Amino acid sequence: MSIAVRPVDPAADAAVLHAWVTQPRARFWGMSDHSVDDVAHVYAYIHDQAHLAAYLLLSGDHPLGLLQTYDPAVDEIGRWYDRAPGDVGVHLLLADDPRRAGRTREVIAAGLDLVAHLPGCRRLVFEPDSRNTASVSLLERLGCVRGPLVELRTSVAEKPAQFFFLDRERALVLARR
Template sequence: MTTTEAVYEQAVDGFGTLRLARVDPARDAALLHSWVSEERARFWGMRETTVDDVREVYAHLDSLTTHHAFLAYRDGEPVALFQTYEPGADRVSECYDAQPGDIGVHLLIAPAGAPERGFSARLVKGLTAFALQDHRRIVAEPDAANDKAIALLVRAGFEPGPEVVLPEIVLPEVHLAEKRARLLFLSR
């Protein structure tokens, strides 16, 4: 059972208690590295990173007021990495008309021992409830080749938008490769 302070907690029918806690780069880097370095996480773009790289990435993210990273827990066990961001402060804003009240999201579901029917759908339901508390619309931009993520979001009610190319970002503190993405939207 985790003892980190929750920023959100919700009982999700058929799932259990979903808790979100801010990522602590020092505490969580090894766990996150174990997730992002797997082949199944190739679309996350961090497969070649070290634990120190992951710590640095999330320390940088933690320093921003526009981007936030959370560990999602199910009944005390970490099950996903969930990131939110203001689209106007992100490269996605170069690809669509960001509106006031929009929030961007990224989701990486943790590896599971055995598949559990409905797990991902119930997790997304809880996460979207969190994201829509103070926002009118969610934008997601999974890799255009990530058919599983796109299908999951569509089943959760997201409307498919255009396929776009997110531009490369090269800054001293961050490098993001150009990415072909599918925009998806969910309104409150």
């Protein structure tokens, strides 16, 4: 069964997203203390913004990951690195779920394919917390190019952010594997 992608429904998906973002392994999402209602409000806000989007990565009806995108030309994160036309910011959270076992590559490929096919996309931009060794290692394994390490301070996050970049063509190659 292939991985499907659909937009997050803030109300309907709040419980599953809450279960993910409040796990200790997701502490870098900064939502550990959020209630289900808080999570629903966050994703309703994302849903209402033209420069933000959130998607679930699913196997059948079962969610295995969360992908969020943002436009660095609009989002305040874009002030922290040398933006380029066609940049698309990406956040990815993979479910800690036994049904994802052996399918991580497929889940990631579906997300990369979605982002690489967004209108105007030329480069994917990631900025995980540099202390998030799992994310940093994943981005390195994908062949992302390491960018600047910055002390990011925005209205929603403060973190040592390690930027990584992945050009659209490489993302498409990874999506086809």
